Amino acid sequence: MFKKLIEESTGKSPWLFHINAGSCNGCDIELVSVLTPRYDAERLGFKLAGSPRHADIVVVTGPVTNQSLPRVLRAISQVPEPRCIVTMGSCPQSGNVFRGSYSIAGPLSKYVHVDVDVAGCAPKPEAVIDGLALATQILQEKRREMK
């Protein structure tokens, strides 16, 4: 019964870790606006964690520059399994307008498995909430599979 309680409650408080991989700051502002009182993702249990070791969901913004790539991979490797990786905006999915640049190492899916893509440039806060809700479902499934 205690295990069941943990399983149910973990789905209701997924903690986020936000990585900026060379973003133009547009997506970062939209992600912060999701946590403000206007959209208040914390009422759904999402909480921004300060350390990757506390996180369940990793939100990556930006086209993954050469400089940021080792840091991104290191931060993601520190997130405990099961984890869910969400790309926010067009940049981590394809490189967007930065595609083909000498300083871009992306897209992110070349290096890690990406679970959810939220498209938009920048995505609307409602779309981010949708994406995070989908990520939470995937996280729960992964957690069940691990048992």
Place this chain on the structure above:
Amino acid sequence: MDFPFVREAISQLFSKPSTAMYPVVPSEAADRYRGRIVYHPEKCINCGMCERVCSGNAITTVVEKTEEGDRITRTFNLGSCTFCATCMDFCHGAIEFSKDYHMVATKEEDLLVTGTHIKKPPVKKAVPPKPAAAPAAEAKAEEAPAAQIKPRDDGKPVQDASKCVYCTICARKCPAGALTVDRAAKTWTLDEDLCVGCGTCAESCPKKCIII
């Protein structure tokens, strides 16, 4: 004794929270919001301007030769799109940005918008086309009725030889490569099979001598 903010505190107690209850209460995007692309292949004239102006290289085109004509499949990758709507500005109504902002996907294929249309080969006319490539001497002879040049029915360009300076800008701007302009020989030739009727030549003409 003065109590600051008491009025504010009491009014806040009875007012609605400012939080948008999003998943419960659906939210509509603002007017002219640029969300998911809607592509109308039946309106597309395949001028290729959308692909050329796209800054994110989000638009790709695949052309297959079939018996009915060229089968053109155009794909918009929303995962690479900046939603700048420049493609829509250049388009003749085939590209539209909807208010749909739910662009959440677990697979890359979910973010692709595709459309296919068949471009039929132009019907060959029995009558030879209008002598658009009139030599200079003939062009001068036609100078008097120059104002009477009428646009064609099929939306393809006509040259006003009296105003044309043969600068070759139209030939360079033509996305389909349908125009051949020879500055020395003073000829202006339109390849009707290649022309898609996009109007870029008429827009770029410095003398406004191309009528569409």
